[in-house]
Amino acid sequence: MTTEVDLPAFPMTRTCPYHPPQGYAGLREQGAFAKVRLLGDREAWVVTDHAVARALLVDPRLSSDRLRPDFPVLVPRMSAAKLVPLVGMDPPVHTQRRRMLIPAFTVRRTEALRPDIERVVTDRLDAVVREGPPADLVPGFALPVPSTVICRLLGVPYADHEFFETQTQRMVLGSSSAGEAAAASVALTDYVDALIGEKQADPGEGLLDELIASHLATGEITRRELAETIMFLLVAGHETTANMITMSVIALLDNPAQLARLRADWRLLPGAVDELLRFLSVADEIQRVVAEPIEIAGRTLQPGDAVYLPASAANRDPAVFPDPDALDVTRRARQHLGFGYGIHQCLGQNLARVEVEVSLRGLFTRLPTLALAEPLSGLPVKPGGSVQGVYRLPVTW
Ligand code: HEM
Incomplete structure (x- = not known):
């Protein structure tokens, strides 16, 4: 890449929690690719075109390997994350790890969890109603629902939720320092490692117990590798979904005509969840590094080039999603890149879909007069380089 002086800095932070950063419009004007400047003055490509993003995401010449010295660093916390299981690995190790986990995340397995998820949602709503109005739905609802669910699935005690939720924030927030993120990642892995020891002595129920009995017992994976993998599932399993539930509530309250359509016909819900995944793009910064030259859309990407494929850019591509900045719960949005x-592609997407569906239907049915208790413009948004969301969701009813 040649050096250019006036490149926009990346990542950019959103102003409205549910719209992409304003600077993305200028990037899109440049065509499928735009050049930006990262931390440490490194340049990177940002892909704004849906078709090009999809072509690149299936191209094996792009690497996800965070252990590569040329893997880009978007925010300081990422310089600490030298080992990121699954999402930060290339085949063949990635293939082996993912294959081990797939059976636990099929549509059939996750649909079987639906009644349990419904009970979790009902219990949380009971508590919200007991204690409010008003309420902050982040700690009261959007966070504990996916935290409880992923704990049960993995076999991790929910009693430890304050510990792992706090450490997760330190690990994933764009504002964390490298030291904070590294310490949190080690603390979480050590926590799961200790849990493996306890479970070996006294087996329980859950995916972790199953993997101890199968893959750890046969030596297919080491204890530390298993701890890292489960740590990642624990983090990915609650943080993204909590932001997705929070932001879905905000987007629907802020688009009352769309909420009314949904309330009038809950059969629209599965499609509406896809549209919300498109519209919100909470897991925004998908990142790769070029391992071998790639010619695409009139560009040659060179080895070592950093490539960002923000979901919110591809998901607002007007060539694929007409009137992309409008939330439309009847839109056929299934080809979004939200996962x-x-x-x-997100291993937990079936589970996340069920959690978001059950949470939204439960919440909006139980609290028909739900409204934001503060203006949306007053809610600080999480910085670029984080899973996108807000820290608080003050509501009344
Ligand atoms: C609405 C909630 C969620 C969203 C928006 C989301 C989004 C994403 C995205 C965009 C990726 C791909 C990242 C990349 O290619 O660089 C991903 C990967 C992943 N997600 Fe999710 N996710 C959600 C919920 C979950 C849940 C509940 C789990 C359960 C454990 C999970 C586990 C994973 C895993 C393990 C990967 C890595 C897969 C791999 O590398 O093979 N996610 N997610």
């Missing part, structure tokens, strides 16, 4: 695409 990524290709070999790293």
